[in-house]
Amino acid sequence: MESAAKCRSPATLLLLLLLAHLLPSMATSHVEMESVYVGQRVLPVRLGRPAFGPESLAFDHRGNGPYTGVSNGRVLRWRGPLRGWTEFAHNHKHETVAACAAKKRLVVPESACGRPLGLQFHRQSGDLYYADAYLGLMRVGRRGGQAEAVATEAGGAPLNFVNGVDVDQDTGHVYFTDSSATFQRSDYLTIVLTGDATGRLLRYDPATGVAAVLASGLSFPNGVAVSADGTHLVLAETARCRLLRHWLSGPRAGTTEHFADLPGYPDNVRLSDAGGDNGYYWVGLNRDKSWMAEGTTPRSVAAVRVRAADGGVVEALRGLGNATVSEVVERPGGALWIGSVDTPYVGLFKAGGLSSSGRRSL
Template identity: 55%
Template sequence: MGSCTFKLALIVISVIVLLFLPCTAAAGVTKAIDASRTQRLNLPGSLVGPESVAFDGHGAGPYVSVSDGRVLRWGGESAGWRTFGYSPSYIKNNCSAPSELPPVATESSCGRPLGLRFHRGSGNLYIADAYMGLMRVGPNGGEAKVLATEAGGAPLRFTNGVDVDQVTGDVYFTDSSTTYSRAQHQMVTATGDSTGRIMRYNSRTNRVTVLQSGVTYPNGIAISTDRTHLVVALTGPCKLLRYWIRGPKAGTSEPFADLPGYPDNVRPDGKGGYWVALHREKNEFPFGVDSHLVAIRIGAEGEKLQEMRGPKNVRPTEAVEREGGKIWLGSVELPYIGIVST
């Protein structure tokens, strides 16, 4: 009887030890990054919303898409921020004039650039503008050329994410909804709207092809390192989708990863995986500890690799990792870019 009691005690102790052992090694997850103390690169004046952050083929930048309809370029401490690009409507509608209206009230006439991505070979910057469609600005900046305002016979109502195949020059982008505009983005999630689309722009033929329709809130998009598939953030469902563009599965899609929050842009981490910005967590409470997930690093096969945590008032829309251990955070709400040291 004493022997059985002793064995039972050992089993209980073993279970307790296992429960309290860290699970990091088993899950393959590295230490979380603390984004509570970030360096800030402030926007000029009253501008807000550097939704996307991009660097050109020479490493210059960052370039950011902001709330008044422009793309700005950072030229360093001496030069500061300068206008790099804008839609044709920006000049036509005199959007540079002072206005007391909130930016959301002028977006439809001035434009609201969201996703940004350079084609390094040509130096062209591709812009997914929520209202103006897919646009392109040359290496020297200036007025953008509108490349597409419709696809498959339906207008682009909420152009959102963009990425470029650096080999072919093909541009992949998303239309988050054919029902609601960006000003109504909350309705896309609230109604479970599934009218979003994934598209490709062929820069050689200037043609747009709808790759997949009926998608639930497609947002950010990134092409894989081997260029065989796209990874698309589905904001409402809190998931990543994989769409195959080459190989035996070409033209099909499949679930890629479940996420603990609402994703926005997806960007390569330089190691074969992706940084996914999370606007907020799934089950986030407004009270309690002032910390939440702001981004998550996902591996090449959809596995969770690393988390980034920060204050609840930081709700990033993009996380871009650069050489030197810096991650640049864009936000659709804040008046600055956050720079996090890893």
């Protein structure tokens, strides 16, 4: 992907320096994995100004898309090279707040108009659920339009930083994360810096309209994915550079355990189409661990492929420049769609799929 380097404020630089000082043990990684250097082979599918930051990607029940949420608070849909990106959904502020109107081209603070992050369809109903970091868990019908907030609190506490989303296609339950009860998305670095562990894993039941707390005391819970058999969730705990597994059924139901250590700070988690014990998860990395000491290099890990059976990290995507990776979605045929909270485009890498040995054919 192309470089997305930006001038950082003194406050942000100070936070990064402090983080590097306070977390020396996270400076290097010794995970052994096969590497794919994608480099200039990633095609940028550009968004229209002033939108940027396609953090998460979803495809509808017909395989159309991707759909993605962007910095101006809207959800866009890719209609192909001829039609490009068109608006699919917005929240109530885009009809009631002048600065958020569709014809406004100004860049306003994301908290003013909302900020969609993780999103996923329930294929049977056609509903799209997405996490608005500031407004709560949102839902919009298959035809798009104005989305409604279906959850703004859980367990008697308001949602503060709604982040990752996945949907159990069999039950219709929506699983999502509230990354911190203390800090909002605009202060996400502070969550890591302070060791804040007030995040929660949540479940929304469309039948009852209730959002329940499944786990709490988490350190920056981020992306979440439902396992192929629906027995558990795989959850990214960003501040601790790891994946957790939360059991939904069976003898360990209700418990949360360690699943995988990662070579960087994870964002979203997506289950591959392969499914079952032979499947795997793609995990986007905001940065790899060596970034604190070395900066971005051609070897920097941007995303990893993790075995669903045992949490083994088996493959790394490298060579994506200075752009962070929020999400990787693998489509039939092996194409990888790559989201980033920092870029004005979605990346498309047309890989050749996986061989029987698990190695990617390029």
